[in-house]
Amino acid sequence: MPAGSEGFAVAASTGPTMPGRPVVTGLERRYRRLLLAYPAAYRRRHGDELITTLLDAAGTDRVRPGRRDTVDLLRGGLRQRFRLPVGKAPVAVAVFAAFVFGALGAGTGSFLGWCTTPPLRVDQSAAQIAGLAIGEPYVGGFSRDDRWQLRAVKVEAVDPRYIAGWTSTSAAARFTAAGWTVEPTGPSAFTANRGTLRTWVTGPLPAAENPAGVVMWPDPSAAPVSVVIWPAEPAAVTAGVVTGWLAGAVAGWLLVAWVAYQLRGDRSWARRGTVAILAAVAVLVLFRPVLWTYLLIVTGAVLSPDRWGPPSPVYVGFIDSDAVAVPLFGLAAVAAACLTAARARPTPSHDPEDLVHS
Known part of the structure; x- marks a missing residue:
């Protein structure tokens, strides 16, 4: 062991160690925090291997991860989270889910944007x-x-x-x-x-x-x-719609990626069928509010509807007073599909791309 390494290990540890247990350095703890960017299943399979490689490459005099290591770990983690199983079907479902949840996010952002202006009163x-x-x-x-x-x-x-x-x-x-x-x-x-x-x-x-x-x-x-x-429409509405759509689209893609990997290798066809049926129900129920939301977005951006009277805010596509329970039922079907997928027991992946982390 190089001279001075013992002092570094003691200084970096958080407290007394148990006999026979390796010393956990501050550098290792910081690397493990960065590994949270990766999915949990990936960390279970490759986390220790990555930590060992990073610590060996860091040497004994480093106390914080380098900028390059930080960027590589974060980029690799995001890539792993956004990856989909091989095939056209997962990509098509993920794109569709991105549009559905993007509409929901746009409606939420629209409502929050309208909340920045005082309510209209009769006075x-x-x-x-x-x-x-x-x-x-x-x-x-x-x-x-x-x-x-x-x-x-x-x-x-x-x-x-x-x-x-x-x-x-x-x-x-x-x-x-x-x-x-x-x-x-x-x-x-x-x-x-x-x-x-x-x-x-x-x-x-x-x-x-x-x-x-x-x-x-x-x-x-x-x-x-x-x-x-x-x-008048406050400036925060446009920012809310754009930000909400991006957040919703990302969430929809990540949700499909998680469900797909949960079900990949699962031998329970009943569970797979249940998830497929619930997803189909959600699509049928949410089709109308999603379509209406995008029509409101396009109308407000292109046609300037306030020339012919008050335009409908984007959020009414999902939370219209006449059908507020409809999107709730669709989201309940999505939640039920996710809970069903969470009970799946996927087989370990041997995909060579799983070894790519940077």
């Missing part, structure tokens, strides 16, 4: 906005679309009235004079923006000349004035 300002729209004091009530999370997606005047001589041009001029930014969206509609509020105003169409005397029912020139108010 005196709502009545003032409605008064600007109709051109006289508004004394009616408002309806709230609260969904299940008690955060109003929109507030709408429930007592619209036909205002003789009303035009969108005059209404837009009143909003502009009050400090709103107005954007026309049709011959008798416009969107007004100010601060954290958006307002959509629609009213009767201008009376058109009708020399043929054709009677139109209902008469579009006698329509009431409609006022809808909703909060």
Whole structure:
């Protein structure tokens, strides 16, 4: 043993050692922490071998892992966690799971982003906005679309009235004079923006000349004035959707990789069949909310739906008030499949790629 190595081993140990037990140095403990980047099964099969190789290469004068060793271990651990069994089916399932859980993560990020803005309330300002729209004091009530999370997606005047001589041009001029930014969206509609509020105003169409005397029912020139108010989308929503989607996609891929390796080599066909059935049920149940979530993402990113009224937040794809139990049932099926897979007893892998760790 080289001179000075005894002193290093004693200094690096955490306390007294038992006779016959090897001294655990601080360097070894740090290496073992880095090995947590690898899956547990991989650590059981190759952890001691890796630690021995790393300690032999480190020498006796090193107390912390080098930068190169740290990067190699973390990179190798992530590669092992993201690896899938050989074949096209695991890759297809992992990609699908990434899209499903990505949608769920995007919805969660959208909801958390909306939580950064104060809830929309019906107060005196709502009545003032409605008064600007109709051109006289508004004394009616408002309806709230609260969904299940008690955060109003929109507030709408429930007592619209036909205002003789009303035009969108005059209404837009009143909003502009009050400090709103107005954007026309049709011959008798416009969107007004100010601060954290958006307002959509629609009213009767201008009376058109009708020399043929054709009677139109209902008469579009006698329509009431409609006022809808909703909060402006905070900047945190976009960041939440992107971050949530990435986190969900990664989680979905890792979940499929874990289940696939759990079931690989397991001799219980009943267990495998149960996992497959539960996964199919989850796919069927989650198909609608996943599709709806991606449609909301694309619509919000491409079409600017607030030109025609309040857009639906991305999170309503999964937690809509009319079907909040549906995604919960699908996620319950996923959880049941994972619990079933956790009981599998996979055979030890002899894949040569398992030996690659850097």
